[in-house]
Amino acid sequence: MTGHFTTEAIVLNSIDYGESDRIVTFYTLGFGKVKGIAKGAKNSRKRFVNNLEPFSYIKLLIFQKENRDLSIIEQADIIRRFDKLVFDIERLAFGSYCLELLNEMTLEGQRNQKVFELLVKFLVMLNEGANLKTIIMFFKMKLLSLLGYHPHLDTCVSCKNIPIGSRVFFSSAKSGIVCSACKGNEKSLISVSPGTIKFLVLAARTDIEKVNNIDMADWAAKECEEVMGDFLTYQLGKELKSKRFLDKIQASALGGGNGL
Template sequence: MSELLKTEAVVLNKINFGDTSKIVHFFTEEYGKLSAILKGARSPKSKIGVALDSFNIVQIVFYKKETRDIQIISQVDLIKHFHKINEDLEKMKYSSAVIELLHNLTAEYEPHKKLYKGTVRILEMINEAKYTPKFLFVKYFIFFIKEIGYEIPYENCTNCGKKLVNEKRISFNLEKGFLCETCRSVSESFFDFTKELFNFFVCLNSKINNVSYEHDDLNKIIFFLEKYLMYHVHEFKGLRSIKLY
């Protein structure tokens, strides 16, 4: 027996199915990630095909059946279309990376309202362009890692407990975490932070957005976060979106 449900959702991606239908992957506010088929979406008479573009915020009504992997959509209403993202290659690159994380690293039917609201907010901010897309994505990446259960503690050395804020050089061990300058010798270092780069990482973990940085600093943090996530989540092989654009 099917249950008729309604929820807000971010469109992750879509693929053609059959002659006139589409299978769409969503990250929803109420039910987490789900896949659903919209029959007739490719028909010339369909008025909702454009609503299913990636990054769009929509409201969907669908028939959920527990024994079915792909649900059936009965209605789609467009809430928000981020046209500036689609007109700018840099914005599209990092918005696609946001979508890639959600699509590959969240579970089907596992609700996460905070992650959903954070995703909508970051897409809004990338679209508004008050800050650079790369900077916003790195902040989201840190937030995403925390929300899926792999938060990176950064205040104290994991070996001796010393506060790290005044250390000149800080190392990171993939198994143990951040290590102070004294404890660097006890474990193999995967990544070395200068004091400036570490302080920047601390700022990225906060709500502060007005911070000066070099774009190479963002590249280093993205590299660090990718490798950290690859170590802890073996099915994650890195961000393809960033390399494709």
């Protein structure tokens, strides 16, 4: 596909390249993930202002040439800035983690309108002060579902029965829950309350804009974080770079570490 294209986009990542250029990764409405080069962007800030910084919601004009890895970024006009994030380092750290997660979990050129809409709604709500733990959980679960990684949470992945009892066990390797009868001696399973699993199902199915109506106890939030953290690390095969920054911020805010 060769030609000029215009689309709405969110900047996921932006790095200096060579003497004067920047390489920018976007998630776009029209084309999914796109990587482009902004020639001279480092020296001539006037042309792109700050519109190629992460979190910018822009109208993007690119030139794409067939079989070329990088598009040429020709113009980037701001649609909306999520300015409040700059003044709240914890929100900024969580937001950066989510941008990196989306970047890692998507391939270039695979359009997914629902993922783009989720990202925009998530950033609006994060910026407007939505409950932090709940909105991050919603974003992660919904993203997994939209990209086809939704874990099996209704019945035991081994015996297909609905688990009974006060604990169920999550297996990242099996991508779902295991009942106490099928658990055996498996050590890598995460023990959680059935209520936590119900919350994860709810997060995947409910519109992210309704997040403020949902109340989650601290222990449930912690269990959700443990399950999601383990599952995402398993799916990605690594920990995200922004996770270390996030852990640091949380440790200094709470006086202790906090898993994600």
